[in-house]
Amino acid sequence: MQTFAFDTAHLLAGGLVLVSFTLLYQDRMYGLINTFALHAFVLSLSVAWQAYTRHEPHLFVPAAIALVLKAIVIPLALRRMVVQLGIHRSIEIIGGVGPTMLAGIGLVALSMIVMLRATAAADPLAREDLAFALSVVLLGMLMMVTRRNAVSQVIGFMSLENGLILAAAGASGMPLVVEISVAFSVLIAFIVIGIFLFRIRERFDSVDVHALDQFRGEQI
Amino acid sequence: MLTVAALVGVAVLLGVGVFGVIASRMEEASRLVYGCSLVVCLALLAVAAAGLTAGGGTEINLPLGLPLVGAHFRIDPLSAFFLAVVDLGGAAASLYALGYGEHEATPWRVLPFFPAFLAGMNLTVLAADAFSFLLAWEFMSLSSWALVNTRHQDAENTRAGYIYLVMASFGTLSLLLAFGLLAGPTGGYAFQVIREATHPAWMPGLVLVLALVGAGSKAGLVPLHVWLPLAHPAAPSHVSALMSGVMTKVAVYGFIRIVFDLLGPPAWWWSILVLVLAGVTAVMGVLYALMQHDLKRLLAYHTVENIGIIFIGLGLSLAFRAHGMAAAAALALTAGLFHVFNHSLFKSLLFFGAGAVQTATGERDMEHLGGLIHRMPQTAFAFLVGCVAISALPPLNGFVSEWLTFQAILLSPQLPSWVLKFIVPVVGALLALSASLAAACFVKAFGVTFLGRARTPAAERASETDPWSRATMFGFAGLCFLAGILPGFVIDGIGPATQQLVGEPMPVQAGTPWLSIVPVAASRSSYNGLLVFVFIAVSALFAARFIHRFGSHALRRGPPWDCGFPDPSPATQYTASSFAQPIRRVFGPAAFRARERLDMPPPGDMRPARLSIELTDRAWHGIYAPVTHAVETTALKLNRFQFLTIRQYLSVVFVALVGLLVVVAIWQ
Numbered sequence: 001m002q003t004f005a006f007d008t009a010h011l012l013a014g015g016l017v018l019v020s021f022t023l024l025y026q027d028r029m030y031g032l033i034n035t036f037a038l039h040a041f042v043l044s045l046s047v048a049w050q051a052y053t054r055h056e057p058h059l060f061v062p063a064a065i066a067l068v069l070k071a072i073v074i075p076l077a078l079r080r081m082v083v084q085l086g087i088h089r090s091i092e093i094i095g096g097v098g099p100t101m102l103a104g105i106g107l108v109a110l111s112m113i114v115m116l117r118a119t120a121a122a123d124p125l126a127r128e129d130l131a132f133a134l135s136v137v138l139l140g141m142l143m144m145v146t147r148r149n150a151v152s153q154v155i156g157f158m159s160l161e162n163g164l165i166l167a168a169a170g171a172s173g174m175p176l177v178v179e180i181s182v183a184f185s186v187l188i189a190f191i192v193i194g195i196f197l198f199r200i201r202e203r204f205d206s207v208d209v210h211a212l213d214q215f216r217g218e219q220i
Numbered sequence: 221m222l223t224v225a226a227l228v229g230v231a232v233l234l235g236v237g238v239f240g241v242i243a244s245r246m247e248e249a250s251r252l253v254y255g256c257s258l259v260v261c262l263a264l265l266a267v268a269a270a271g272l273t274a275g276g277g278t279e280i281n282l283p284l285g286l287p288l289v290g291a292h293f294r295i296d297p298l299s300a301f302f303l304a305v306v307d308l309g310g311a312a313a314s315l316y317a318l319g320y321g322e323h324e325a326t327p328w329r330v331l332p333f334f335p336a337f338l339a340g341m342n343l344t345v346l347a348a349d350a351f352s353f354l355l356a357w358e359f360m361s362l363s364s365w366a367l368v369n370t371r372h373q374d375a376e377n378t379r380a381g382y383i384y385l386v387m388a389s390f391g392t393l394s395l396l397l398a399f400g401l402l403a404g405p406t407g408g409y410a411f412q413v414i415r416e417a418t419h420p421a422w423m424p425g426l427v428l429v430l431a432l433v434g435a436g437s438k439a440g441l442v443p444l445h446v447w448l449p450l451a452h453p454a455a456p457s458h459v460s461a462l463m464s465g466v467m468t469k470v471a472v473y474g475f476i477r478i479v480f481d482l483l484g485p486p487a488w489w490w491s492i493l494v495l496v497l498a499g500v501t502a503v504m505g506v507l508y509a510l511m512q513h514d515l516k517r518l519l520a521y522h523t524v525e526n527i528g529i530i531f532i533g534l535g536l537s538l539a540f541r542a543h544g545m546a547a548a549a550a551l552a553l554t555a556g557l558f559h560v561f562n563h564s565l566f567k568s569l570l571f572f573g574a575g576a577v578q579t580a581t582g583e584r585d586m587e588h589l590g591g592l593i594h595r596m597p598q599t600a601f602a603f604l605v606g607c608v609a610i611s612a613l614p615p616l617n618g619f620v621s622e623w624l625t626f627q628a629i630l631l632s633p634q635l636p637s638w639v640l641k642f643i644v645p646v647v648g649a650l651l652a653l654s655a656s657l658a659a660a661c662f663v664k665a666f667g668v669t670f671l672g673r674a675r676t677p678a679a680e681r682a683s684e685t686d687p688w689s690r691a692t693m694f695g696f697a698g699l700c701f702l703a704g705i706l707p708g709f710v711i712d713g714i715g716p717a718t719q720q721l722v723g724e725p726m727p728v729q730a731g732t733p734w735l736s737i738v739p740v741a742a743s744r745s746s747y748n749g750l751l752v753f754v755f756i757a758v759s760a761l762f763a764a765r766f767i768h769r770f771g772s773h774a775l776r777r778g779p780p781w782d783c784g785f786p787d788p789s790p791a792t793q794y795t796a797s798s799f800a801q802p803i804r805r806v807f808g809p810a811a812f813r814a815r816e817r818l819d820m821p822p823p824g825d826m827r828p829a830r831l832s833i834e835l836t837d838r839a840w841h842g843i844y845a846p847v848t849h850a851v852e853t854t855a856l857k858l859n860r861f862q863f864l865t866i867r868q869y870l871s872v873v874f875v876a877l878v879g880l881l882v883v884v885a886i887w888q
Contacts, residue, residue, distance in 0.1 A: 021417050094867075109883055110878065110882065113885045114888075117885070118884070138877075138878070141874045142874065144867075144870050145867060145870050145871045149866065152450050153867075
């Protein structure tokens with residue numbers, strides 16, 4: 001049972017990293033939103049599995065929040081927004097897919113090296129979890145950096161938050177309050193960024209953040 | 221009990237400051253604020269006197285400030301002495317301002333900050349933990365900065381305030397680091413905890429340097445003095461008196477508190493650093509002062525010189541203490557503290573006089589003054605007493621403290637260290653040089669301002685200043701005189717403080733016959749201010765009687781010597797810069813890269829010839845200008861970061877994070 005629990009947790013966390021990679025090469029808007037829903041679903045599975053195997057029922061709460069909000073509500077809302085705003089359906093990736101994927105692989109390797117060395121004394125489940133979580137965070141940041149479109153930046157940010165939740169769930173003993181606040185912070189970020197998107201659109205008829213930079217009168 | 225009384229006084233001062241904010245546009249606000257400050261300062265002076273005689277009060281801990289540390293306050297003999305200096309100066313400035321403050325054009329810029337400044341200085345002296353000390357120190361700096369900016373319409377004053385602010389922050393940063401090192405990783409910020417802690421061997425030296433930079437930048441040690449001659453004259457005169465006469469002393473207090481009290485036994489090389497800096501400060505300060513023709517700036521540069529003299533005393537005391545010569549250390553420390561007291565007296569007096577001159581004529585430039593002794597005879601007399609005292613002439617107080625410093629220097633051959641044996645006499649020579657140059661400087665300051673004939677109509681129309689100001693000046697002149705002829709009582713008053721710091725006071729002077737002072741042994745040297753005064757008075761009287769007996773009684777007025785030109789214009793008089801010229805020619809090229817430029821028109825050309833003098837502050841060009849330049853260039857380069865796109869900002873964060881992770885990965 002112990003090894004089965006461990007392997008499954010490993011599988012789910014690894015799956016999250018894999019979905020992060022698939023997020024990186026999505027070049028269509030709907031595909032991106034669907035993949036993000038999958039990302040959140042795998043996260044909720046992973047957290048629920050942790051709750052089940054470690055007998056910490058309070059962890060089911062963040063799992064449920066992740067499932068309902070991030071896998072269902074937010075993707076639907078984003079879809080509506082894309083339709084309503086008539087956002088361009090293709091996404092431009094800066095630097096191309098290949099180099100971005102290579103950079104992502106490098107980041108995962110880096111987080112493995114750092115985390116596995118730094119947490120040599122910790123329990124193996126938490127170690128693996130933390131290493132994967134850091135990879136997800138870094139991949140989320142990479143996505144935010146390599147996209148020019150505001151919607152994909154929002155999704156990058158939320159996948160980064162997913163990584164944080166994974167880390168919070170993996171470190172046992174973290175109080176429920178923290179987990180809930182992490183989950184809610186995502187929602188708040190979503191609302192804030194959503195409003196931000198509408199505002200950009202009102203002003204510039206585009207959600208390309210490039211427009212903002214031009215508005216500030218800068219040399220690009 | 222004493223500590224509580226002192227803190228109540230500080231609280232009242234802060235309250236007066238708040239009242240100053242509310243009521244500053246009222247008719248009587250100025251009188252009320254200065255009157256209250258005067259009363260509170262006198263009360264605090266009484267507390268300080270009680271503290272000196274009682275040997276200090278208990279420590280109290282207020283539940284303010286840092287959690288778990290609180291705010292500790294305590295009066296011990298050292299802080300009682302400095303409390304006395306602060307509040308004597310504060311009381312005098314308040315009394316003076318009762319009259320002087322009436323002339324203030326914008327009283328609402330001064331009234332709230334004046335009591336706050338006094339409160340800050342008092343609190344700094346009372347603090348008994350590092351946090352409260354730094355807080356009070358910074359409060360003192362900021363309130364005095366606000367006072368420097370009183371006349372902000374003048375761009376030069378704003379610049380002075382800006383430089384002051386930068387230097388004050390830099391000094392506080394150094395002190396912060398010093399206290400951080402002293403408190404160590406356990407964070408024991410209370411002075412009592414710091415005293416009992418043991419420090420690693422490398423640390424005290426570093427703390428000494430930091431304290432020297434931190435307190436020295438506030439006190440005006442060369443090369444950290446650059447802000448002082450700009451900021452002190454920019455404030456209204458009673459505030460200049462406080463800044464020059466009192467705030468620099470609070471800085472000296474900070475240095476003494478850290479180095480003598482908290483840091484434990486000194487290493488032998490500390491004194492060398494202090495002595496060399498102090499000697500350079502004394503000479504450079506007075507040389508700069510000689511070159512000035514702005515009266516208040518001259519006085520401010522003179523503060524730099526006197527800080528050098530005080531630090532010579534402190535450095536000698538460190539040297540003696542490092543070699544276990546407690547009696548000599550007590551003598552040197554007493555000399556330094558005595559000079560602290562003296563300088564607070566005569567520098568405040570001189571700034572009061574300069575303020576009176578400025579109110580009467582609207583001029584600070586000595587080249588536009590002259591002949592004021594006829595118009596303002598009482599101010600002139602008080603100013604003269606201040607000049608004699610600061611020039612260290614007997615029988616006034618300046619002589620006593622410098623004589624004591626020399627006595628300590630004369631004990632230096634007993635030091636075992638060869639380096640010190642060589643350095644101390646050199647410092648003694650520098651001290652002698654600065655004392656004589658100071659005398660020249662004040663002959664110039666008094667002579668050009670008060671003697672001769674008026675150079676401008678403004679000086680011609682001057683009238684004597686108000687009674688409050690005169691009372692203050694005469695009071696301080698009287699104190700200078702008393703401290704000069706009865707120095708034994710002052711030395712005995714300083715006794716508890718030296719006892720606390722070097723473990724031994726100077727021998728008690730009160731019982732010496734004829735009120736002499738005997739620093740080491742009667743066979744070695746002694747000084748009696750009273751006898752010197754009686755001798756001077758009697759011989760002068762006799763000489764006057766004698767001359768009048770054999771000469772004529774008639775008062776004659778003759779034409780002054782006019783260099784062979786029978787021109788009645790007062791502009792032909794000896795000027796301040798012509799007075800300084802010989803000294804400038806000797807020291808100028810080395811000290812300030814002085815350059816004289818003569819613009820002589822060719823024959824036939826009718827335009828006037830011109831002689832212009834260029835002086836550059838070496839410290840400014842050697843140290844500050846490159847630093848400013850570097851900061852400006854870096855800021856310009858970094859300015860690009862202000863205008864990145866959102867994605868670029870994210871990339872910067874991302875790259876920084878990845879870089880740090882790589883560092884962690886490699887480091888392990």
